[in-house]
Amino acid sequence: MVSAALVALLAAAVVMGSTAAVSRRLDRVAVVDVAWGLAFVAIALTLAVVWPDAHSWLLAGLVVVWGGRLAWHIGRRSRGHGEDPRYEKMLGGPGWSAGARRVVTKVFLTQAVVAFLISAPLQVAAAYDVRWWAVVWVGVAVWALGFVFEVVGDAQLEAYKARPRELRPKILDTGLWGWSRHPNYFGDACVWWGLWIAGALALGWLPGLLTVWAPAAMTYFVRNVTGAKLLEKTMSQREGWDDYAARVPLFFPRPPRR
Structure with missing residues (x-):
């Protein structure tokens, strides 16, 4: 179970870390919403690859369908729009104007941790029959x-x-x-x-x-x-x-x- 948790945490960190780099280049924090579903996709697929069985792959398939569709929907809906007012209010300004440390901590690190925690049922499923x-x-x-x-x-x-x-x-x-x-x-x-x-x-x-x-x-x-x-x-x-x-x-x- 500990190994599955570490794998899930690493997968979430990779997705959110990569998204943070893209976000800084675009100066738009709201791209994290697209990565939200993809973080769960990465967690489920990584767990299924490391501990492959019919159960893990079934769960991975369900998460890929849900998370992939959600990322596509949010990405298409937000294309061409500016910063999300929610993040402006949270950070005190648009984009990365609040400072890299504040943006990474309050947005990307927080979402990586939350995705890791919410994925607990997937982690348990990878560890037991x-x-x-x-x-x-x-x-x-x-x-x-x-x-x-x-x-x-x-x-x-x-x-x-x-x-x-x-x-x-x-x-x-x-x-x-x-x-x-x-x-x-x-x-x-x-x-x-x-x-x-x-x-x-x-x-x-x-x-x-x-x-x-x-x-x-x-x-x-x-x-x-x-x-x-x-x-x-x-x-x-x-x-x-x-x-x-x-x-x-x-x-x-x-x-x-x-």
Whole structure:
């Protein structure tokens, strides 16, 4: 287990270190968002290469599909844009103007450590054998549900934004966005609960209990810190938002109230 943790930490450090070098050359900190999913891809693939078996490669495949799609989506969406206001606020200025040490510590090092910690179920899965293969497939099903929510939610949002402003409603409240105000973030959380079930819980109750904090932490962050709640601060200023929020839940989906 210690060896798997060291390998995962090294993989995350390589991805974030390389991204920091690119970021400094471009003077744009927000490129770290593209590297977020790729850090997990690197961790999962490295673990599968070092400890190759069907279980590790299955998990690696799930992470590659999720992380690769996320990196592609964020990269395409942010192309041609300047610095993300979130990082400007965090660092006190655009790009690397706050100083290399501050940027590396607060952004790249932090994200490398978080990716390493959240990947704990993958690390445990590389170190131990599967006990319950049926649980693995339950985890794959939960992962698939989350992936569908994330991909379809993003696609519906893109289609909404592509419509002329004067022809689209003030609030997107159709499709999955009529069931949850943030279906893509809900999907992201489900992906990691699925990976925990398939990766750690399938090994036995003890590995599952020792790593359950990882998907719980991911859910907390995408709901309350970096995702849904943060986005609501700006979305809540839109016309018709109060009515939308009264009908549609913040995170966990359900049929909207009429």
